[in-house]
Amino acid sequence: xxxxxxxxxxxxxxxxxxxxxxxxxxxxxxxxxxxxxxxxxxxxxxxxxxxxxxxxxxxxxxxxxxxxxxxxxxxxxxxxxxxxxxxxxxxxxxxxxxxxxxxxxxxxxxxxxxxxxxxxxxxxxxxxxxxxxxxxxxxxxxxxxxxxxxxxxxxxxxxxxxxxxxxxxxxxxxxxxxxxxxxxxxxxxxxxxxxxxxxxxxxxxxxxxxxxxxxxxxxxxxxxxxxxxxxxxxxxxxxxxxxxxxxxxxxxxxxxxxxxxxxxxxxxxxxxxxxxxxxxxxxxxxxxxxxxxxxxxxxxxxxxxxxxxxxxxxxxxxxxxxxxxxxxxxxxxxxxxxxxxxxxxxxxxxxxxxxxxxxxxxxxxxxxxxxxxxxxxxxxxxxxxxxxxxxxxxxxxxxxxxxxxxxxx
Amino acid sequence: xxxxxxxxxxxxxxxxxxxxxxxxxxxxxxxxxxxxxxxxxxxxxxxxxxxxxxxxxxxxxxxxxxxxxxxxxxxxxxxxxxxxxxxxxxxxxxxxxxxxxxxxxxxxxxxxxxxxxxxxxxxxxxxxxxxxxxxxxxxxxxxxxxxxxxxxxxxxxxxxxxxxxxxxxxxxxxxxxxxxxxxxxxxxxxxxxxxxxxxxxxxxxxxxxxxxxxxxxxxxxxxxxxxxxxxxxxxxxxxxxxxxxxxxxxxxxxxxxxxxxxxxxxxxxxxxxxxxxxxxxxxxxxxxxxxxxxxxxxxxxxxxxxxxxxxxxxxxxxxxxxxxxxxxxxxxxxxxxxxxxxxxxxxxxxxxxxxxxxxxxxxxxxxxxxxxxxxxxxxxxxxxxxxxxxxxxxxxxxxxxxxxxxxxx
Numbered sequence: 063x064x065x066x067x068x069x070x071x072x073x074x075x076x077x078x079x080x081x082x083x084x085x086x087x088x089x090x091x092x093x094x095x096x097x098x099x100x101x102x103x104x105x106x107x108x109x110x111x112x113x114x115x116x117x118x119x120x121x122x123x124x125x126x127x128x129x130x131x132x133x134x135x136x137x138x139x140x141x142x143x144x145x146x147x148x149x150x151x152x153x154x155x156x157x158x159x160x161x162x163x164x165x166x167x168x169x170x171x172x173x174x175x176x177x178x179x180x181x182x183x184x185x186x187x188x189x190x191x192x193x194x195x196x197x198x199x200x201x202x203x204x205x206x207x208x209x210x211x212x213x214x215x216x217x218x219x220x221x222x223x224x225x226x227x228x229x230x231x232x233x234x235x236x237x238x239x240x241x242x243x244x245x246x247x248x249x250x251x252x253x254x255x256x257x258x259x260x261x262x263x264x265x266x267x268x269x270x271x272x273x274x275x276x277x278x279x280x281x282x283x284x285x286x287x288x289x290x291x292x293x294x295x296x297x298x299x300x301x302x303x304x305x306x307x308x309x310x311x312x313x314x315x316x317x318x319x320x321x322x323x324x325x326x327x328x329x330x331x332x333x334x335x336x337x338x339x340x341x342x343x344x345x346x347x348x349x350x351x352x353x354x355x356x357x358x359x360x361x362x363x364x365x366x367x368x369x370x371x372x373x374x375x376x377x378x379x380x381x382x383x384x385x386x387x388x389x390x391x392x393x394x395x396x397x398x399x400x401x402x403x404x405x406x407x408x409x410x411x412x413x414x415x416x417x418x419x420x421x422x423x424x425x426x427x428x429x430x431x432x433x434x435x436x437x438x439x440x441x442x443x444x445x446x447x448x449x450x451x452x453x454x455x456x457x458x459x460x461x462x463x464x465x466x467x468x469x470x471x
Numbered sequence: 472x473x474x475x476x477x478x479x480x481x482x483x484x485x486x487x488x489x490x491x492x493x494x495x496x497x498x499x500x501x502x503x504x505x506x507x508x509x510x511x512x513x514x515x516x517x518x519x520x521x522x523x524x525x526x527x528x529x530x531x532x533x534x535x536x537x538x539x540x541x542x543x544x545x546x547x548x549x550x551x552x553x554x555x556x557x558x559x560x561x562x563x564x565x566x567x568x569x570x571x572x573x574x575x576x577x578x579x580x581x582x583x584x585x586x587x588x589x590x591x592x593x594x595x596x597x598x599x600x601x602x603x604x605x606x607x608x609x610x611x612x613x614x615x616x617x618x619x620x621x622x623x624x625x626x627x628x629x630x631x632x633x634x635x636x637x638x639x640x641x642x643x644x645x646x647x648x649x650x651x652x653x654x655x656x657x658x659x660x661x662x663x664x665x666x667x668x669x670x671x672x673x674x675x676x677x678x679x680x681x682x683x684x685x686x687x688x689x690x691x692x693x694x695x696x697x698x699x700x701x702x703x704x705x706x707x708x709x710x711x712x713x714x715x716x717x718x719x720x721x722x723x724x725x726x727x728x729x730x731x732x733x734x735x736x737x738x739x740x741x742x743x744x745x746x747x748x749x750x751x752x753x754x755x756x757x758x759x760x761x762x763x764x765x766x767x768x769x770x771x772x773x774x775x776x777x778x779x780x781x782x783x784x785x786x787x788x789x790x791x792x793x794x795x796x797x798x799x800x801x802x803x804x805x806x807x808x809x810x811x812x813x814x815x816x817x818x819x820x821x822x823x824x825x826x827x828x829x830x831x832x833x834x835x836x837x838x839x840x841x842x843x844x845x846x847x848x849x850x851x852x853x854x855x856x857x858x859x860x861x862x863x864x865x866x867x868x869x870x871x872x873x874x875x876x877x878x879x880x
Contacts (some may be wrong), residue, residue, distance in 0.1 A: 117809035117829070119803025149798050151812065151828035184795035185829045292803040294795075360631065374868075375873055380876035386593035386703075387560055393527025394701040400526035403560065418527070419560035420594045458781075460872050467789035467868075468783055 063221075065347040065436055065456065067339040068170035070210055072224040076238045077206035079263040080104035080303030084203035085215040088196025090189060091144030091182060093423040098193060100200045100216040101139040101259065102169070107303045109136040109177065110272040112279045114296035120148030121158040121188075122178040123295060129162070132174040139259065139299065141179040141216050142193055142202075144254060149185040157188040164194045168201060180217055181244065181255035181295055213242040215256060219465065220245040222340050226332035230325045232318045233308035237264045239325045243333035245288075245340055255295035258283055258333050265324050267312050270396035273325060274314060275300035285453045287369050288341040300326065304437055321374030338454045343461030346378050350438045353450040360397050360441040363452040364442060367395035370470055378438065383429025409433065429436050472631075474756040474845055474865065475869035476748040479619055479634040485647045486623040487613035488672040489712030493612030495769035497605025499598060500553030500591060507602060508607045510548040510668065511578070516712045518545040518586065519681040523687045523705035529557030529569040530597075531587040537878075538571070541583040541657065547796060549574055550588040550625050550641060551602055553663060557585065557703040558594040566597040568717055573603045590627055590704055596809060622651040624715060628874070629654040630750050635741035640729045642717035646673045648734040652742035654697075654749055659843035664704035667692055673731050678723050682779045683711035683723060683735060694862045696778050697750040709735065718824065745877040747863045752870030755787050758848045765856040774862040776804035784867030787847065791848040792838025794823050801851055815852035818842065824825050830870050 063081040081103060099295040103109070111130060113123050129136065140161065147154045162176040180188065213223035228238040241260030260278070279298050304310075311319045339347050350368050355361035366372055371391045377384040388407060393400070407415035414424050432438060490512060497507040497593050513519070520539060538545065556563045571585040589597065592599055622632035633730050636649040650669030669687070713719075720728045747754050759777050764770035780800040784795040797816060802809070815822035818841040818846065823833050841847060 116799060116802035117806060118798050118811045118814075146795075147532065148793055149824070149828055151826060154828070185605045185797075185824075262661060292799070295804060372871070376872055376875035379872070382876070386555075388526050388557055390525060390593075390701070390703050393525035393703060397526060402648050405527075415558070415594075419558050419563075459876075460869055462781070463785055463788070463867065463872055465793070465867050466785035 063345065064340040067222050067224050067336055072207070072210040074223050076226045076229055076240055077209070078238050078240050078261040079109060079305035081301065082204040082206050082207070083208035083212040084200040085211050086196045086200035086203060086206065088142065088192045090142050090192055096215040096220060097143045098200050099141040099197045099212045100204060101212070102204050102306065103137050103301060104303050105135065105137065107135060107301055108268040108271045109299060109301050110275040111297055111299040112275055114292060114294060116292045118149065118183040118294045120146055120180060120295040121150055122147055122180045123152035124155060125158045125296060126161065126177045126297065129174045129177055134172050134394060137171045137175040137179055138165060138169055139177045139179065141257065142217060143169050144182040145180055145186055145188050145217050145247040146182045146184045146295050147180040147188040150187065150403045154188060160190050161193050164190070165197055167278045168197055176297070179257060179295070179297055180234065181216070181257060184294065194266060207274050209242060216242065216244045218244060219342060220340055224333055224336040224340070226329045228325050228328055230321045232264065232306065232321055234294050234307040236274055237306045237325070238262060239324065239329045241329045241333050243337055245311065245337050253291045256283065258325060258330065258336060259301070260299070260320065260333070261301040261303065262301045263324060265304040265306055265308055265310045266302050266322065267310055269302055270311070271302050274323060277323065278326045280328040281327045282334035286338045287366065287453065287455050288338065307387045335454055338456050341456035342465045343459040344456035345459055346457040347434070348378060348455050348457065349438045349452060350455065351439060351441045351450065351452045353441065354446055355449040356443040356447040358451050359448045360464055361449050362394055364392055364444065365398065365451055365453040367391040368440060368442070369455035372458055375455070378433065379459045380456035381430070381433040383409065383433045386430065388440065389415060399438055404445040408441040411457050412434070412437050419450040472754065473749040474753055476631050478629040478631050479622060481616070481619040484634050484636045485620040485638055485649055486618070487670040487712060488563050488648050489516060490670045490710065491608040491613040491615050492621040493614070494617065494620050495564045495605045495609035495612060497551065497601045499551050499601055505624040506552045507605045507609050508550040508621050510621070511613050512710060513547050513712050513714065514544065514546065516544060516602035516710055517680045518708060519684040521684055521708055523701060523703060525701045525703050527558065527703045529555055529589060529704040530557055530559055530563035531589045532706060534567045534571065535586045535706065538583045538747040543581050543584045545586055546580045546584040547574060548586045548588065550584070550666065552625060553591040554589055554595055555591050555593045555596050555704050556589040559596065563597060566599050569599050570602050570761035574606055577606055586708070588666060588704070588706055590625070590666060591773060593703065618649055619652060619843050625653045626649060627653060628751060629749055632740055633722045633745040633749070636739055637734050639730050641715065641730055644715050646715045646717065646734070647671060648738045650738045651661065652746055653730045654746050665692065665703045665746060667707040667739065668710070669708070669735060669738055669742070670680055670710040670730065671735060672712045674713040674715055674717055674719045675731065676719055677713050679720070679723055679841050680709055680711050683732060685710065686732065687739040690736045691743035695743045696862065696864050697747065697774065718864055730834040736769055744863055746861040747865050750865035751874045752769060753865035754845070754868055755866045756846045756863065757787055757865060758861060760848060760850045760859065760861045761853065762850065762859040763853040763855055764858040766793065767858045767860050769838040770858050770860040772806065773801055773804040773853065776800040776861055777849060777851070778862050778864035781867055787842065788868045789867035790839070790842040792818065792835060794838065794844045797849060798824060813854040816849040819844070819848050873880050
């Protein structure tokens with residue numbers, strides 16, 4: 063049961079000039095399901111990405127890095143579910159490249175102009191023949207208004223398709239930002255991946271797109287955690303088609319640049335939060351905010367210590383205001399000179415702990431009232447400086463164990 | 472259901488000359504249960520300890536550190552369950568000190584000669600009056616052969632008391648090492664603690680005891696993990712009473728020193744492993760061995776990444792040879808220059824992955840066969856150097872969630 067997350071209404075997903083999307087059933091793992099998604103980009107588009115930091119990165123991630131570094135502009139993105147092509151060695155790399163060549167031949171572009179993405183079972187051989195057989199149908203399906211269809215096509219264990227869209231005015235023109243994502247955590251039958259694709263028709267200096275995707279990732283996908291595991295295939299891509307017809311944005315700090323940046327971050331954040339809301343077994347959406355750190359890095363450590371703690375997460379599942387678990391997580395986050403007698407802790411509006419101990423006015427009934435909510439803000443004040451950060455996570459439920467303990471069959 | 476762990480047979484627990492143990496019912500949290508344990512030490516004993524690295528350390532931990540730094544030798548250890556006296560600020564510190572003064576008066580020693588330990592609910596006021604009322608009965612109960620009784624007396628969520636003992640010959644004398652421990656993880660109703668107490672009658676230069684306890688901790692309690700959470704009260708104490716009558720050991724590298732060191736590590740390791748075997752909801756005991764690292768620190772990071780991964784742990788619970796999850800954990804362990812194409816992975820005797828991919832001869836049936844066992848060795852070869860390490864953990868089951876999601880009532 064996703065937490066306050068509904069499937070996107072297709073009418074809310076604005077088309078992005080220069081992007082067409084197509085879906086097909088290639089039978090990568092099982093027949094009869096949409097498992098192949100294409101994005102076709104107008105010539106002159108700029109594409110940039112951030113990828114998993116897992117050293118065991120999958121073959122398609124390696125190919126994406128190569129192709130983004132090549133001189134030719136990216137013209138197509140190809141995503142298959144059912145097989146992650148990870149842990150597959152040199153053979154897997156060859157297969158990822160082959161799918162690019164096949165699509166390139168069909169679209170009359172260079173193989174280096176294709177970015178491949180795979181998600182699904184790992185350590186199994188990618189069935190290039192099936193993908194090859196499915197590509198013509200995906201190409202025939204390409205249309206600008208297929209965002210919702212594509213969001214559904216990249217799902218694995220997701221229970222709800224994830225998409226977001228917004229429009230802003232820049233120099234009198236309407237600029238669109240639209241994106242889709244799919245879930246983190248592990249999938250049944252096997253390893254899953256977090257994928258995010260955001261496209262805009264904004265006209266922007268190509269050199270700025272990499273900075274923008276990095277900033278958007280740091281404000282969205284890099285701030286969520288389901289279970290602390292980092293997949294081998296995680297990828298987040300930003301596409302700029304430059305079709306909106308306004309003067310080219312030459313700085314992200316200009317008024318127009320900031321408008322675009324805010325729109326891209328807004329869409330990316332909604333896509334990232336949707337992944338948490340649909341986290342495996344999630345029953346609650348938790349915002350962890352850490353303030354008053356000496357620097358942002360220590361705020362992140364504290365926030366992730368809380369967000370990763372199985373003890374904290376089971377307490378949220380149980381609606382148990384078991385606050386010692388949160389304080390303990392703050393304590394082991396790795397800040398060597400932390401002064402525990404300074405810490406404040408809030409659950410939503412309830413002041414739970416003050417100066418490292420229970421707040422004199424705190425009543426367990428107040429904590430209990432907050433813990434029963436489906437959306438909860440944990441706020442920790444370190445009183446060490448002016449830095450802060452926020453991460454989003456979900457609780458740890460019986461269903462998480464059931465989903466991930468389920469044998470792959 | 473603990474994994475291959477039986478309660479200790481009292482006849483296997485050799486008394487340690489110079490140590491007497493007593494247990495009483497103080498009703499710290501609930502009446503009618505053994506919740507107060509004393510260890511009384513002969514004058515001249517040496518005591519050293521290692522404590523939680525959690526910056527939110529509990530009041531008794533702070534008092535222990537103070538008293539171990541004082542000039543007087545430690546003569547008594549006092550452990551209460553039912554209340555951790557953590558997150559209690561200055562008041563909690565005063566209460567921990569008061570219990571030491573009360574016991575000191577009864578035993579006619581100085582308050583600084585007492586080490587206090589508390590485990591149980593956190594952020595609640597320690598009932599000093601009840602402990603004070605219970606101490607005379609604990610003193611009256613002091614006997615050298617009460618190790619099994621004491622092991623039971625310090626239990627919280629543990630389902631089985633934990634004790635271990637061994638004897639070695641040093642210079643023609645029998646030297647005894649005996650210890651008790653209690654579980655990590657969280658307890659119902661609240662936060663638990665890992666406690667370990669090991670005593671020996673070996674004659675050893677007092678200055679060596681601190682080095683020995685550190686080494687023993689690094690080889691035992693510092694190598695186990697249930698859920699990655701570090702309690703505010705974790706403590707491991709080594710006592711040397713010097714009563715065995717052999718020539719004083721002046722170096723841990725001498726033959727006698729090594730015999731003692733091995734005995735202390737053996738007992739400590741059994742006590743630590745017993746905690747994992749009785750981990751909350753544990754159904755399997757997992758040994759994670761990482762070999763071929765450039766240094767021990769990176770081996771530890773890889774081993775803990777595997778041992779902490781909820782995805783790996785649920786796969787063990789499900790007996791699912793979901794090996795990609797293990798490789799993924801290796802990948803995100805934080806070794807920046809890891810070459811994934813070098814990695815080997817074994818499950819017991821089964822060679823699962825080679826050069827970062829599935830081993831050509833690997834059959835899933837072989838992985839399945841190993842995963843059904845109650846004790847499994849995961850072995851990762853990094854091929855980067857000569858360092859190695861081992862950690863022990865358990866799986867993540869439905870019962871873990873149930874135990875920790877249970878409301879404190």
